[in-house]
Structure formats: C-alpha cells, structure tokens
Amino acid sequence: MEQSRCLVSVCQNLQDDYLIFSGNQSKPAKALLEAVAVRMRSAVDVDVFIPLYPAKFLDDASSLQFQFQDKQFCSAVKLLHNITLWHSLVPEDVLIELGLNRLLSRYLMITLRNAPCGEHAVEKCKKVAACFPKSWFEHVSCCPSIPELQIFSKHLLQTAHALCKSPHASTRDTVSELLILLRNMKALDSVTEIVEKYHFEGF
Known part of the structure; x- marks a missing residue:
C-alpha cells in the first residue's frame, strides 16, 4: 500500500x-x-x-x-x-x-x-467504507451520488435493522457506528429511518 x-x-x-x-x-x-x-x-x-x-x-x-x-x-x-x-x-x-x-x-x-451479524461484520463494513474518497460525497444532499454505492448503503441499513432487533443493549453502540457510516455517505434517509424507528439520539 x-x-x-x-x-x-x-x-x-x-x-x-x-x-x-x-x-x-x-x-x-x-x-x-x-x-x-x-x-x-x-x-x-x-x-x-x-x-x-x-x-x-x-x-x-x-x-x-x-x-x-x-x-x-x-x-x-x-x-x-x-x-x-x-x-x-x-x-x-x-x-x-x-x-x-x-x-x-x-x-x-x-x-x-x-x-x-455483529461487531465483526460492522468492522468489515467500516474497513470498506474507509476506502471511499470523500470527494464522492461532496455536494450530495441525501443519498450516495454513485448508484453502485447504494448496494453497500442498503446493506448498512439492513445490518442496522438486524442489530436493533437484538436483545443486547451493547448493540446500540455498534448501530451508532453504522449510522455514522451512513451519514458520511450522505444516506440520510436511512439514518432517519433508523433514528426514528429505534429512538436513537444525537443523529
């Protein structure tokens, strides 16, 4: 590298x-x-x-x-x-x-x-997301500007839903990491969906 x-x-x-x-x-x-x-x-x-x-x-x-x-x-x-x-x-x-x-x-x-679905899966998602240039998300309002990235953002959303249904309280911290990834990718509709449905604060 x-x-x-x-x-x-x-x-x-x-x-x-x-x-x-x-x-x-x-x-x-x-x-x-x-x-x-x-x-x-x-x-x-x-x-x-x-x-x-x-x-x-x-x-x-x-x-x-x-x-x-x-x-x-x-x-x-x-x-x-x-x-x-x-x-x-x-x-x-x-x-x-x-x-x-x-x-x-x-x-x-x-x-x-x-x-x-769990912390290891989220860590993998974070490693992938770290590869995307910030310029891909500049001047974008509410969703990834590159259609090919929407597959990844949808996976983040599905993973967040699955984790939120887990009975473990610690999963909220893990979901917060997914929300940060979605926010950075300007997938703001997905962030809103999770925040409103599962009552997350700070997003």
Missing part, C-alpha cells in the same frame, strides 16, 4: 504543478494511466479470492476458516483502497467499474452479506 501511496503522490504532484494528466495528455502520461488501469484490472480479476464457508465456521472467530476468510477479505479491501487512491487521476468510470462493479459487488458484498 505504501508503494501505491508514493506513486499516487508523485503523480498528483505532477498534476498539481504541470497538469500533465488533464486535457490533451501526452503519450507518456496517457500510457502511465492506461498501465495503472491494466494493473488494477489484472489484480481484481486474478489476485482476489475470498472463500465462502458455512455459518457454523464463521460464528467462531478462532476457526481457521474464519481467519483465512478474514485475511483474504482484508487483502481485497487493501486492493480497493489502492484503486480508489487514484480517484483524482484515473477516470472515475474506470474506478467505478473496477473498484465498485467488480471488486465491491462481486467479492466484498458477498462476504459482507454472509458474515454473521
């Missing part, structure tokens, strides 16, 4: 100082961004593998199956972060195709939906 940060930082500095990635790009600049996109596509199509296991294995955080799936999930999240690091340089449609349509929808969402 550090190598990706360094490369993006160098490219961003070149963009800020010389605008080499804007307008009519030079052949070297265009070739660089195309090479980055090709590498991203290869990583998503070839490197990502997240196994699915029966719930009885995933209920036990100490099981080898849980630990292996969690490791693979974290690797995929790291790749998503590396992809979205390029949000101000690589065309947005490329990032959405690779990061959201392929990586998030094809791999990460399946894992999230099959995870037992």
Whole structure:
C-alpha cells in the first residue's frame, strides 16, 4: 500500500504543478494511466479470492476458516483502497467499474452479506467504507451520488435493522457506528429511518 501511496503522490504532484494528466495528455502520461488501469484490472480479476464457508465456521472467530476468510477479505479491501487512491487521476468510470462493479459487488458484498451479524461484520463494513474518497460525497444532499454505492448503503441499513432487533443493549453502540457510516455517505434517509424507528439520539 505504501508503494501505491508514493506513486499516487508523485503523480498528483505532477498534476498539481504541470497538469500533465488533464486535457490533451501526452503519450507518456496517457500510457502511465492506461498501465495503472491494466494493473488494477489484472489484480481484481486474478489476485482476489475470498472463500465462502458455512455459518457454523464463521460464528467462531478462532476457526481457521474464519481467519483465512478474514485475511483474504482484508487483502481485497487493501486492493480497493489502492484503486480508489487514484480517484483524482484515473477516470472515475474506470474506478467505478473496477473498484465498485467488480471488486465491491462481486467479492466484498458477498462476504459482507454472509458474515454473521455483529461487531465483526460492522468492522468489515467500516474497513470498506474507509476506502471511499470523500470527494464522492461532496455536494450530495441525501443519498450516495454513485448508484453502485447504494448496494453497500442498503446493506448498512439492513445490518442496522438486524442489530436493533437484538436483545443486547451493547448493540446500540455498534448501530451508532453504522449510522455514522451512513451519514458520511450522505444516506440520510436511512439514518432517519433508523433514528426514528429505534429512538436513537444525537443523529
């Protein structure tokens, strides 16, 4: 990840100082961004593998199956972060195709939906949400501006509903974390739905 940060930082500095990635790009600049996109596509199509296991294995955080799936999930999240690091340089449609349509929808969402509802599942959601550039939610009023993110925000809402129906009082703190994620994504209708139905305060 550090190598990706360094490369993006160098490219961003070149963009800020010389605008080499804007307008009519030079052949070297265009070739660089195309090479980055090709590498991203290869990583998503070839490197990502997240196994699915029966719930009885995933209920036990100490099981080898849980630990292996969690490791693979974290690797995929790291790749998503590396992809979205390029949000101000690589065309947005490329990032959405690779990061959201392929990586998030094809791999990460399946894992999230099959995870037992609880703190571990919420931690996974937080790791995914941390990958999204803040610029994606600027100048947005009440819902994610990128349709592909609505699948994720709906999952957060469904998870919040499921946790609110739990008899454990401690789940309210966990739900609060989901509400913060939804608020940051500007999914304000979902926040209002949970707050009003389950009487949360401070949102």
